[in-house]
Amino acid sequence: MEKRSKTGKVALVPWDPDSTEHRERLYQQRIACGWKSDMVDKWQGLQRDGKMAIQWVVLSDDDPERDSRLALHILQFPGEKESILDSATTFGGKPRMLPNSPRHFIPVGHISLDSENPDPSLADPSQGLYCISTFYISRALQGVGLGRAAMDAVEGMAMQAPLYAKTLALDTVSREVYLNEEVWKALGIPFPELTNQDWYERRGYKVYKRVEHYYEEEGPTGKIVLIPAVFMKKSVM
Numbered sequence: 001m002e003k004r005s006k007t008g009k010v011a012l013v014p015w016d017p018d019s020t021e022h023r024e025r026l027y028q029q030r031i032a033c034g035w036k037s038d039m040v041d042k043w044q045g046l047q048r049d050g051k052m053a054i055q056w057v058v059l060s061d062d063d064p065e066r067d068s069r070l071a072l073h074i075l076q077f078p079g080e081k082e083s084i085l086d087s088a089t090t091f092g093g094k095p096r097m098l099p100n101s102p103r104h105f106i107p108v109g110h111i112s113l114d115s116e117n118p119d120p121s122l123a124d125p126s127q128g129l130y131c132i133s134t135f136y137i138s139r140a141l142q143g144v145g146l147g148r149a150a151m152d153a154v155e156g157m158a159m160q161a162p163l164y165a166k167t168l169a170l171d172t173v174s175r176e177v178y179l180n181e182e183v184w185k186a187l188g189i190p191f192p193e194l195t196n197q198d199w200y201e202r203r204g205y206k207v208y209k210r211v212e213h214y215y216e217e218e219g220p221t222g223k224i225v226l227i228p229a230v231f232m233k234k235s236v237m
Contacts, residue, residue, distance in 0.1 A: 009060035010149045012157075013105060014053070014096060016088035017044035025084055026054070029110060032077060033136040034189040035215070043134070050093020051116035054134060057109035057150045069141055073108050076140035080106065109137040111150050113158055121169065121209070121231065128166030128237075130158050135170075143194075151203065159236050166237045172196040174210060174228040197230055205232035 016022040023040060030037035046052040059066045074081045083104035090096055092115075114131040117123040123131040132154060137147045158165035178195040197207070207230045214229035 009063045010146055010153065011058045011060050012055040012111070012150070012153050013058050013086050013103075013107070014055050014088040014091040015047060015110065017047040018089075019084070019087050021084045022087070025080065025107065026110060028077070028079055029107070029136055029138075030134075032139060036134070046114075046116070048090070048093075050090075052112050052114050052133075053092050054110055054112040055154075056105070056107035057111060057137060057146065058105045058107055059146075069144070070106060070108070072140045073106070073138045077138065082106075108141055108146065109135075109150065111135045111154055113154050113163075119171075119231070122171065123169065125163075128164065130163060130165045130168055132168055132170045147199075155236060167233055167235055168205075169231065169233045170200065170205065171211075171214070171229045171231045172200060173215070174230045177227055197232075200232055203234070205234040207232050 015026060023044065026043075027037055027040045030040060043052055043054065047054055059069055063069070083106050086099060086103040086105065088096055089098065111132065112134040114123050114133050115125045117131045117133075123129055132151070135147075135150070137150065155168060157163075158168055173196055175195045175197040201207075209231045210228060211231070212228045213226040215227040216224060
């Protein structure tokens with residue numbers, strides 16, 4: 001599935017939980033993201049069961065800025081310079097046809113559309129409720145519209161068969177955390193220029209609850225940082 005942003009296109013390619021290369025690349029990107037790198041092994045089982053639907057965000061071949069953007073990504077993350085093979089034989093818990101010709105690609109991010117979450121307010125397929133999670137765009141390419149294009153593609157996928165989603169939900173860091181530079185220093189993450197909450201609100205998501213100390217993250221020095229989250233929903237009927 002592809003979706004045009006203001007400055008290019010992205011394609012979404014399913015993550016293969018049975019591929020060593022796919023697993024290692026996702027782990028590398030979660031390290032770069034700064035969140036939940038320790039969850040990759042658990043996500044493998046959830047992906048196999050169709051409870052998660054993690055997909056790679058890939059620059060489309062017909063994006064006129066593809067090569068320059070890919071070069072920027074590799075410059076900042078040289079460990080991701082090698083391409084990986086499109087090899088997932090299942091997606092969403094169902095068989096998937098592989099391309100006729102082997103396809104190799106270098107992902108610049110990833111995003112998931114989940115049918116299950118420990119918090120039932122985030123995902124309940126019987127109610128047409130699905131959760132967007134584990135969303136990351138390369139820090140070398142943020143701010144050029146790729147995140148918007150990836151979200152457009154995932155939202156469109158959710159509304160189509162077989163899901164026919166009525167509501168999409170997500171959780172993200174509470175807005176006021178972004179004003180506290182000490183939090184980001186403790187996590188070893190560059191100070192963000194834009195809050196995720198504001199970005200999602202501009203897409204139509206609305207806060208329906210807040211949870212204190214929802215995220216528990218360990219910084220590079222071993223310090224544990226507790227971070228509040230907001231839970232957001234958007235009707236897509």
